[in-house]
Amino acid sequence: MIAIGAFTRSSSFRVGALFTALSSAGILFIFYFWSLADDDKLLAEAHSAIAAEKFLFSELYRSGDIEQTISSVNRRVSLPSNDTLVALYDSNQKILAGNLQRLPDHDATNVPVILSLPITEYLSKAVANDSYLATSDYFLIDDIPLGEYRIMVARSVEALYSTQKIGRALGWLFIVMLVMIAALSFGVAIYVVNRINRMSRTASDIMDTGNLAARMEIDSNWDDLSRLAIVFNKTLDKIENSVKNIKQVSDNIAHDLRTPLTRLRGKLERMPDSELRDDAMAEADNLLGIFNSLLRIADVESERQRAGFERVALHTVVNDVIDLYEPLLEDQQVRLTTNIDAVEIEGDPHLLFQALSNLVDNSLKHAKSSGRIEVLLKQYGNRNIIAIFDSGRGLPTAEFENLDRRFYRAEQSRTTPGNGLGLSMVSAVTSLHYGTLWFVDNPLCETSGFGVVMSLPVRSSKSLSH
Amino acid sequence: MKALIIEDDPTVAEHIRSGLESAGHECFHQSDGKNGLNRALDEHFDLVILDIMLPEMDGFTVLEEIRAVHPALPVLLLSAKSQVDDKVRGLRSGANDYLTKPFAIEELLARAEGLAGRPGAASKETELSVGDLTLDLLRRKVTRGETEIDLQAKEFQLLECLLRNRGKVVTRSMLLERVWNYHFDPQTNLIDVHISRLRQKVDKTFNIPLIETVRGTGYRISEGLS
Known part of the structure; x- marks a missing residue:
């Protein structure tokens, strides 16, 4: 996984984060708006209208008598485009005036009441479908005494409520959309960052390994x-x-x-x-x-030689190389220690032999008399390690990166025979076998020394190269 | 020895011809695959030196056609490419030996003479001897006169290889190929060290040196000793 720093520093991640922040701000704003628009504020208008009606009828009753009030009530409900329900009734619940034939169940609170029957059941026959306009069954009802009578005034508040309901629904929709936008922009940011990171990894791989055959993967072609x-x-x-x-x-x-x-x-x-x-x-x-x-x-x-790969017993090749050099080692009084496991790979025995003999040859050239050479062949996990260590004169580590360049000869080895191609060959053979080459300074912990480690994959398949 | 050279590069062909003729061999030259094949099938040759890259018909095809008619005719393949798969393919399709251009003429001569004079039944011998030296192939024992000489496996194989090519020069790379079974060019005097060890054991305590050095080329065990 990539470090978090790489994520947060990328521009697409920041754009995504900005979108997320804006969406969250939008959501917060909606909640604030809702908190403002509660029932009291919504119904203030209806309350004041009812209060006005109440005031009007109580004033009429006080300045006149019940008969006058009844005719005023009846005049009131017969006004065109009336949307108020009014009922003047006595203590026996008998309706004397208004546009109702039946009183809805209510208690005199400020909470809207939902009628238990359809509105037409309550409306008196005289006004039904005539002057009364509201069709809702959602009402704010108030009831006040007029002497021994009572008058009930009701206003439909359904329009207000449905507006609030629509607003609420739209608000939820908006929140869902904002959440989706936030999630989407976050997803896009991660996707883009991942792709850019993959691209930069490919680029840096090419830089590190010099493998110009590597290419970026193209997973789409529209963006x-x-x-x-x-x-x-x-x-x-x-x-x-x-x-x-x-x-x-x-x-x-x-x-x-x-x-x-x-x-x-x-x-x-x-x-x-x-x-x-x-x-x-x-x-x-x-x-x-x-x-x-x-x-x-x-x-x-050119890697054409991979066509000729066969099963190679690596330990046999290593032993053959040692066998071939054994008399030379003895002549130069170089002590040889070996630690060889039986290991098989897919490869070209002749090229491996050439590469290994180049390495032993190098060690011999730079060995001091009564020096030491160690040859290892081991399998660690999924890598086969071939190492050739010597206690020779060694090399400054600064030279290591140049060693496999063609014709490169380190300052120390200018006097020894050779053409500067030996390690280039080793390097080429190693890459041919999908391996990597390492150089080690003073691997035997003597006064000086130089080591070469060839690390070859256990399974060298074609899939590794492409 | 009568040799046929099938090679399209006139310089190389001339180089081989002059080398072989100065060593006293008879040489014929064809510069394309088709004519070369016809000639190889029509006449009797002791050896065919065949280039792989040829006009009209490539060397591998020529080789297959020759093998169909003369299974035992020695063929030495030449190639400008040092690719191992070419070498493997060549040897698999029946070539007796393989040489990469450019080569030293001594190398070619040594290999050509080795091929042309290779006795077909040599491998069935159980004993090789020259002078007072005897190599028992079954018991892997070497004696010179009455003395038994103790040799290591590779030393024995070196001696065997030299003895099988008695009287002919065996080059260093031929020894590497036949004793160690690797095609490669050593950078140092590796083979010389091995030979000098062998000499120490085989020659040192005896009066007549057996293995002679052919300068710039390789080694030889003389036939005149027997």
């Missing part, structure tokens, strides 16, 4: 990131091509120079015997050797 990946891959194609061309050119030079050199050597052979001839032949052979090594390395690097 700017994929376009970026495509452009990046195209750039890599170009670079890989140029690098290949450069290699090709140098390989061609080696190839083209080899033929005239062979001819030159042929002519030298036909010269009369002399020390000079032998010297010249040795030089020509040396040059030919260099060209051959160069071409061989190029050949190994």
